[in-house]
Amino acid sequence: MLKKCNLVLYDPYKGRLKKPRSNGLTMIIDKGMGLNELRDLIDMASEFIDFIKFSFGTSFIYPEKILLKKINIIKDADIDVYPGGTLFEVAVEQGRMADYFKSVKELGFTAVEISDGTLHINKKIRNKAIKMALAAGFKVLSEVGKKDRDNSLSLEDMQALIKNDLNMGVYKVIVEGRESGKDISIYKKNGALDQNMLKGIIDEVEGKVEKIIWEAPLKKQQLIFLKMFGPNANFGNIHPYDIVAIEALRRGFRGDTFNYYLKEKTAGV
């Protein structure tokens, strides 16, 4: 990337894909970036970002002028942009699913998220939503997992939903991790991975892990996926201020993955 003043090094952790790519995706969670901050991010890191999500219902909170500007800045950088799944669930609960997709389209969003993290949504409505969103021309992401531990899905439930959504034609399935990455879905209280659930999900997609986006806000989680899947794991809920760091992590330019590369090399892998 450096031309004039070439830092003549290569990536320790090789094979990071360039855009456009359908694996190695990074989805940013935007909880309320201002316009200058967003422009800063795009100027610096548009190559590293595939999706920006306006988290939960924040799309409905912004002044319209700001919302439209944010959407356009992101689209102009060839990054997909979509409102958080909670807004979709509010629309379903209010009986306005079709209106929701229509206005989200008019606002300029390029993708939508179909989720049931809070609301109970039966499979018929879920599938209708996916069909409607696909027909409207959205890049459709579905999310699997509940936002409340007291109401969590079993592995079998998650597997069934993943299978269903991929059969319906969604672009990727997001595995819920919330913003904290703790005590939710595949994560234990301290943020450690539930290896059994993880294995079950990987088995379900028959090793095609590129179909899954892992919400993995914590570095220790990202590291596990990078060791398992290489530099092109798909990550969701990455905070904007972590985007350069995570790209460095992917490519082996951070202690954690550089160390992993060294151990593999020593072991003659």
Added chain:
Amino acid sequence: MLKKCNLVLYDPYKGRLKKPRSNGLTMIIDKGMGLNELRDLIDMASEFIDFIKFSFGTSFIYPEKILLKKINIIKDADIDVYPGGTLFEVAVEQGRMADYFKSVKELGFTAVEISDGTLHINKKIRNKAIKMALAAGFKVLSEVGKKDRDNSLSLEDMQALIKNDLNMGVYKVIVEGRESGKDISIYKKNGALDQNMLKGIIDEVEGKVEKIIWEAPLKKQQLIFLKMFGPNANFGNIHPYDIVAIEALRRGFRGDTFNYYLKEKTAGV
């Protein structure tokens, strides 16, 4: 708020007040926003912000040029701005209370905070300070609570101070929570609320909870107050990057409050 491309939804958690309001206030803690960052925040979220506090003694640390610009950007957006209580305490300790109020006025601050979080200040001086600040035309906030757990106030002490300050005519009383929201005042080590202290404070104000601003930096704390008081609880020490998220939380556009709304609805409340 969306006109052209109306997202035809309503607030799940109804009744959020618009500005100007005297309840449902949000006070932002500014630990050192730069000018562009501050302008970003104002453009995006001025409707959601009632007070910006330049935390502890940071007002004294900025270059004067920056300080004056920050104050003016905030005032122009009809948001009150004031220096943290620690700066007031430093002035008292140095015997310069009158000079402090005078220069704070000249700098353009619209409010002040009277506190004794670190310094021991007797009631006579406290009341003199409140009188002096009111006479100078400030919106006067007082704070109750010590910054050091080894030196914390009993419920009875807090109640007496709240009663005193409201009788003296302060606009609101802030209940100390620091920036961390942990192991201080009404918060336990893990950030959980001390229900006994909370109840005692609510009793003291005879249910007029709009007189209290709760420093509540953690989402789980905000959620408790929103469930107890509705969407218009008064919050202090909210981080700038959380402002859109907290407004979404107030109005039910986040999983946590959307879920609470659903449960109330199911229960037929």
Added chain:
Amino acid sequence: MLKKCNLVLYDPYKGRLKKPRSNGLTMIIDKGMGLNELRDLIDMASEFIDFIKFSFGTSFIYPEKILLKKINIIKDADIDVYPGGTLFEVAVEQGRMADYFKSVKELGFTAVEISDGTLHINKKIRNKAIKMALAAGFKVLSEVGKKDRDNSLSLEDMQALIKNDLNMGVYKVIVEGRESGKDISIYKKNGALDQNMLKGIIDEVEGKVEKIIWEAPLKKQQLIFLKMFGPNANFGNIHPYDIVAIEALRRGFRGDTFNYYLKEKTAGV
């Protein structure tokens, strides 16, 4: 600093040095600031910042245009700028040490960090690197400490490296704390200081603590050093959004150090 509207107070915690200084240094860890954000920081806080480090290998990740602009904005404010030690280690591992220093110089960096936080680097190569960097005109910082607890240095190892590096002529030795300040080098799992290691390091430099930069990202860590060494301790890995707060902390304008000043005063110190 305030001229027109003088807040006529003095620093509770006296003696903070102004720039240029060789003690009381603050090194900022930049994980990916955008250009506006960086300009904001510089406008507001250039007097408080001595070094900005582009953390780990992020220098290699940025688009070249952004990298060059960032370097120039920082240099123009008389702040030293350097790439994280991990990038140096990658260069050594790839057998490109000389090329690394050459291109880092061409890019405009003013300082370099010699470290072995991840890679095993023997003393001969370490000393060759220090010599080469000094000869190239860099301000040379060396770092002592491993990034991985399973592979940590004993106090004796740390002392030997500190002695070696100072004899070799480095400007300062950085004691590793990572970004988290936990479970690494001189820090225990909860971020508390290992007093034995701390004392051993201070003994090794015969009380000349100004030769050491302590990576101390947590406030409770900064507080310990400020109590031990006064307002001019050298701090590393300070997050950009904490820079005004830490300057306030140094000078006694925050509850924690204001409280310490009051206790010292009461004790007649």
